Amino acid sequence: MTDPRYPIGKYALPPSFTASTRAAAIAAIESLPAELRAAVAGLDDAQLDTPYREGGWSLRQVVHHLPDSHVNAYVRHKLVVAEERPTIRPYDQEVWAESVEARTAPVAISLALVDALHARWSAYLRSLPAEAFAREFFHPEAERWMSLDWSVEHYVWHGRHHTAHVRALRASRGW
Numbered sequence: 001m002t003d004p005r006y007p008i009g010k011y012a013l014p015p016s017f018t019a020s021t022r023a024a025a026i027a028a029i030e031s032l033p034a035e036l037r038a039a040v041a042g043l044d045d046a047q048l049d050t051p052y053r054e055g056g057w058s059l060r061q062v063v064h065h066l067p068d069s070h071v072n073a074y075v076r077h078k079l080v081v082a083e084e085r086p087t088i089r090p091y092d093q094e095v096w097a098e099s100v101e102a103r104t105a106p107v108a109i110s111l112a113l114v115d116a117l118h119a120r121w122s123a124y125l126r127s128l129p130a131e132a133f134a135r136e137f138f139h140p141e142a143e144r145w146m147s148l149d150w151s152v153e154h155y156v157w158h159g160r161h162h163t164a165h166v167r168a169l170r171a172s173r174g175w
Contacts, residue, residue, distance in 0.1 A: 004053035007164035011157045017149040022133060025156045030122035032159040033115045036066065039166040040107055047175055048107060052165040057097055059169060062162050064102040067113040069093065073155045074121045080137040080148050081128065087138040125152065 014021055040048070040063060048060040057065065072091060079086045096102060133149040146154075169175075 004165075004168065005056070006161070007168045008157070008160055011154055011161075013150065014153055017133065017147075017153070019130060022130075022149065022152070025152045026122050026125045028156040029118055029125065029152070029159070032066075032163070033111070033118050035163050036063065036114060036159070036166075037111055039163050039170070040111070043170075043175065047173075050169065050173075052169045056165075058103070059166050060104075060107055061097045061102050062165050063107040064105065064110045065093065065097050066159065066162055067110045067117055068096050068102070069158060070114070070117055070121070070155060073151065073158075074117060074124070076137060077121070077124070077148060077151065080135045080151075081132050085136055085138065085145075087140060090139070090141045 040059065043059065048063075049058045051058050052062060068091075076088045079088065128148075133152070134147055136145045136147050137151075138145050
């Protein structure tokens with residue numbers, strides 16, 4: 001049985017970062033909005049309010065979490081290029097996911113935000129020279145330095161991870 005918390009497995013650092021893997025990662029960031037839209041297409045409010053696993057967030061919260069998380073990533077990516085080895089500001093994703101709007105707002109709001117954000121984010125990443133992807137930021141919660149390459153790959157996994165939560169619940173419930 002697959003762990004429902006990790007339907008695509010835990011994040012694994014790629015063995016290397018190349019121009020080819022970077023281009024594929026940026027394309028994946030660009031394509032996430034369409035994949036997320038397809039995953040939630042046709043779900044009604046009762047289905048959206050169903051947790052993807054026992055003790056987990058509802059599908060609605062998962063959809064709202066993605067732009068919350070990814071807007072933070074976009075800002076971090078801009079900072080790592082604009083500043084010399086910045087320390088990023090963490091946020092409490094659990095508190096954000098439990099906010100009233102994350103539990104009740106229509107998912108169309110976050111789908112629109114993900115559309116715009118990912119279009120801008122992928123355009124930004126494509127505009128960077130290769131050497132920018134080696135730049136680093138410090139993540140105080142993880143207590144480690146992370147490269148832009150590492151972070152881009154991590155957020156590709158993150159988008160796929162949460163989209164897979166939606167797909168897995170749909171499959172298990174026959175939706």
